[in-house]
Amino acid sequence: MDRYDPAQIESRWRERWETEGLHHTDLSDAARKCYCLVMFSYPSGDRLHVGHWYSYVPADCWARMRRMQGWNVFEPVGFDAFGLPAENFAIKHNAHPADFTEKNMAYMRTQLREMGAMYDWRREVVTCHREYYRWTQWLFLRLFEAGLAYRRKAPVNWCPRDETVLANEQVTPEGTCERCGTLVTKRDLTQWFFRITAYADALLEGLDRIDWPEKTKTIQRNWIGRSEGTEIRFEVEGLPGCALEVFTTRPDTLFGATYLVLAPEHPTVPELTTPERRYMVEEYRERTRRATEIERASTVREKTGEFTGAHALHPLSGERLPIWIADYVLPSYGTGAIMAVPAHDQRDLDFANAFALPVRRVIAAHGGPLHAQPQGAAAHGGGDEMTQAEDAEGVLIHSGRFDGMSSRVAMQEITRELERLGSGRRAVKTRLRDWLVSRQRYWGAPIPIVHCPTCGPVAVPDAELPVELPYDVDFSIGGGGPEGGGLSPLGRSASFRHTRCPACAGDAERDLDTMDTFVDSSWYFLRYLSPHDEGRPFDPAVVNTWCPVDMYVGGIDHAVMHLLFARFFVKALRDLGLLAFDEPFRSLRHQGPITRGGAKMSKRWGNVVAPEEYIPTYGTDALRVYMLFGFTFEQGGDWEDSGLHGASRFLQRVWRLYARHESLWDSAARETEEGETAERGAPEGIGEEAGSSNGDEPAAHARRELNAARQHAILRATQDLERFAFNTAISRIMELVNAANAFADAPRLQGSSSVAWAEEDRGLFRATLKDLVRLLAPAAPHLAEELWHAGGHDSFVLDAGWPEHDASAMAGEEITIVIQVDGKLRDEMRVARDLSEVEVRRRALAHGRIPETIGDRSVARVVVVPNRLVNVVTRGSG
RNA sequence: GCGAGAGUGGUGGAACUGGCAGACACGCGAGACUUAGGAUCUCGUGGCCUCGCGCCAUGGGGGUUCGAGUCCCCCCUCUCGCACCA
The missing domain is CATH 3.10.20.590 (Ubiquitin-like (UB roll))
Structure with missing residues (x-):
């Protein structure tokens, strides 16, 4: 064996694997199927850097172990090729996104190949190819038919820089565009939505059945934000037929309501505002409209609002309650209107204090004396203003016949009473909004709908799919968008725009928007299983046996968005009878971010670490081992060249171990086939009575030590790999290398060549080397392959089986x-x-x-x- | 503000249900081999001192326990999620 030359070894084996189709999965055999998936790449213009590797390499390492353990592993790869960044990049560089994306993917493919992962390239999926988006459109139409895709005019998030609407999920908590960071504004536009809210409960329930990080589940639960409460109807004084609906989770505090607040955008506001209040109300509404999301969402801001002049009637007491508008009530949540209970809600109390509105306590502490506080004691003007709302549950006071009830009981009783009067009902609200899927941009799948002046929106017949994205289109930004008098890019293509109505054959116009790219990525894992099927989006027989995905690896930044949308898609398709399962990803793991100089890698900071820079000298395997060993998977960390150097040294050490014992190792395959004892955990002389056979106690002792190290390494490395603790798994393997070196260098062997050792030593050592190379294979597949063949084996190490831990061998330790x-x-x-x-x-x-x-x-x-x-x-x- | 997680050598990081704190590495120091070493090998490497089977050490302070990095209470710092969601 010569020097360890990774460049030579690695390309040689990758070619062999490719020509022999080693990583092609036979999907017809699903008996021990294992679908291992990584979030696919986004060819936006940046090439893959080590940050990308950091999700792919560990996933591949895990998948390789599974394969060696006898699972039929499917590990596909593809490209999330539509989308804004690619389009923006193309505009900036005066290129066409289609050309540029193809070029970029070609480069990324070579990068991905260099990683040495087990990708089944025959099943690559590219979302911007017509063969794919045809079925994205097909699925859109199924949702449309089922009423799950609909059009509605609504205040939507608008990114002025990208000139397109955004889904709620694409707006950051700071109110900026998730892609470009621009402050998002609101516009009233007619847009396409997916009715994801209909699946709120199903999306919550499913979380209990999947092996995902708790944190991610919590994020989804919070995002969905389900709350149970009561909807209460308030008649408006002097306006018969005009009633306001409010939503509350605390119906027990109904008698503490002293005023109502509507969101400024509430549609009833103009109707009930009195003439003398109209100017102020209108002005306030205008001010709200101009405010940004951030300004509005700020909790530290002083409360503002205006009185409408109107009064509502309390449904149980008949009391007159003033109706206000204030921007602390959001139009998009609940009914956009609340009953204000200042004594028991901090926000209402702040508002009441700001505008001198009355405060009435109606809940007393549990166990405390009833009527402890005289009526109005805490009310405004009494001198001692209440500043802390009492939001705890307790016992009702000043609530008529409900006095003395606990909050729990009163919630039910009051709701029941309201139901009897026809003034209320139980209700469940979610924070989750329907998913806005239309985009006023070019680089996406066209929405397969035709707008006919007589028939309205009509589905494009399945046979006419795909509605092809025209190549020759002016997709530049600057049209001003739908409100600026401009058209979305597809509208600028007359040939695309004008068509015939599929229903009445009259002149009609195509929908000019494209779909959010999250639609593309909501089902790609289904397409991987039959990427070339021309008759349907996926093959139900294959999909239903191979899904759900067994292991999904990707960043936590998709905790809502992709991971929520894909779950919704699968549930909807299940209900449409297209799938037999309803959760796409059984297990999910998130890698941490890899930084450089403490900052996230990006071209902008000029701190991108490119794998190509290191592969020629260190090799892919060293890079893989460093990624696995140098960080805690879920945590990530800062890139250090010295860490890569250390990983490389380790591989050199492994190489030398085998090179030093080349003659012994060379015969490993043959020896094993003879069915000798080496294969088993405890060859002669390893057991408890060891040494008695020849009286050579130090030798027996040394063998026990090595065998123990070997068994420990197998046990721990396997456990660690299974739980994604790659760093400790590698350290177990390092320990075994150290133990093997120590064994061979022991003074008792007097530096003799290993072929001259006693048979017992040779057998054990060979078995150890054999286990070691296999343990190393998932992390450093090329090196392991080379060593495996150097050991006289003809088959690939991937098919060599996984070393088995022999507990009995440790008994005499x-x-x-x-x-x-x-x-x-x-x-x-x-x-x-x-x-x-x-x-x-x-x-x-x-x-x-x-x-x-x-x-x-x-x-x-x-x-x-x-x-x-x-x-x-x-x-x-x- | 609410919720979750995390604070361990010079560095990355170990420590399963409480059981030798610092595995495994990087770096550093000393030595060996070398014309040379940014190669390789060996040894050492948490701190302190009176150099001992010594004492102190896992953000700080209390507690439970035979025993605490791990469990409980209080505090500090950082990260993440949510943040007027009625």
Whole structure:
């Protein structure tokens, strides 16, 4: 064996794997199927850097172990090729997104190949290809038919820079565009939505059945934001037939309501505003409209609002309640109107204090005396203004016949009473809004709808799909968007725009918007299973056996958005009878971010670490090992060249280990086929009675040590890989390398060549080398392949099976037991593993300096932790 | 503000249900081999000191326990999520 030359080894094996189709998965065999998926790449203009590798390499490492364990692993790859960044990049560089995307993907493919992952390239999926988006459109139409895709005019998020609407999920908590960072504004536009809110409960329920990080589930639960409460109807005084609906989660505080507040945008506001209040109200509404999301969402801001002049009538007490508008009530949540209970809601209290509105306590602390506070004691003007709302549940007071009830009971009783009067009902509200899917941009799948002046929106017949995205279109930004008198790019193409109505054959116009790219990525994992099927989006037979995806790896930045949308899609398709399962991703893992100089890698900062820079000198395997060993998977960390250097040194050390014992290792395959003992965990002389056969105690001892290291490595590396603890898995393998070197360098072998060793040593050592190369294979597949073949094997290491842990081989192992006296480490002793507690205790008390340490104190207690330690507890000195 | 998670050597990071804190590495130091070393190998490497089977050490302070990085309470710092959601 020559020097370790990764460049040469790696390209050679990658070619062999490719030509032999080693990574092609036979999907007809689903008996032990394992669908391992990574979030596919986005060819936006940046090439893949080590940050991308950091989700792909660990996923591949895990998948390789699964494959070696005998699973039929499917690991596909593809491109999320539509989308704004690609389009913006193309505009900036005066290119066409289609051309530029193809070019970019071509480069990324070579990058991905260099990574040495087990991708089945025959099943690549590219979302911007007509063969794919045809089915995206087809699926859109199924949702349309089912009423799950609909058009509606609504205030929507508008990104002025990208000139398109955005889904709520694409607006950051700061109110900026998730893609470009521009402040998002609101516009009233007619847009396409997917009715994801209809699946709020299903989306919540499904979370309990999937193996996802708790954090991610929490984020989704919060995003969905389900709350149960009561909708209450308030008649407006003097306006018969005009009633306001409010939503509250605290119907028990109904008698504490002292005014109502509507969102400024509430549609009833103009109708009920009195003439003398109209000017102020209109002005306030205008001011609100101009305010940005951030300004409005700020909780530290002073409360503002205006009185409408109108009054509502309390449904149970008949009391007159003033109706206000204020921007602390959001138009998009609940009914856009609230009953204000200042005594028991901080926001209402702040508002009441700002505008001198009355405060009435109606909930007393549990167990406290009823009517403890005289009516109006805390009311405004009483001198001692209430500043802290009492939002805890308790017992009702000042609530008529509901007095004395607990909040819990009163919620039900009051709701029941309102239902009886026809003034209310139980209701469930969610924070989740319907998913806005139309985009006023070019680079996406056209929405397959035709707008006919007589028939309205009509589906394009399936047979006419795809509605092809025209190539020759002016997709520049600057039209001003739908409100600026401009048209979305597709509108600028007359040939695209004008068509015939599929229903009445009259002149009609195509929908001019394209779909959000999250639609593309909501079903790509289904398409991977039959990417070339021309008759349907996916093959139900294959999809229903291979899904859900067994392991999905990607960043937590998609906790809402992609991961929520894909779940919705699968649930909707299940209900449409197209799928037999309803959760797409059974297990999910998030990698942490890889930074450089503490900052996220980006072209802008000029801190991108390109794999190509390192592969020629260090090799792919070193890069892979560094990615796996140098960080905690879920945490990520800062890139350090020195870490890569260390990983490379480790691989060199492995190489030298095999090179030094080349002659011995060379015969590994043959020896194994002879069915000798090496394959089993405990060759002759390893067991408890070891050494008795030839009386060579040091030799037997050395063999026991090596075998123990070997078994530990197998056990721990396997466990660690399974739980995505790649860094510790690699460290177990390093320990085994160290142990193997120590064994071979032992003085008793007098530096003799390993082929000259005793048969027992040779057998064990060969078996160890054989296990080692296989343990290493998921992390460093090229090197492992090379070594495997150097060991005389003809098959690929991927098909060599996974080393099996042999517990019996560890039985005779000698271990160290720590002896403490009163919790302090005082000595240690070597005993056989699993020695009885009684015996361990007896020996510990007599061991070395222990009796001396105990002195004349009496032993109160002896704690024995099996195979770990003994703690002698004394009872003071005598 | 609410919720979740995290604070461990010079660095990355280990430590399963409480059981030798710092595995495995990087870096550093000393030595060996070398014409040379940014190669390789060996040894050492948390702090302190009176250099001992010594003492102190897992953000700080209390507690439970034979025993606490791990469990409980209080505080500090950082990260993330939510943030007028009625």
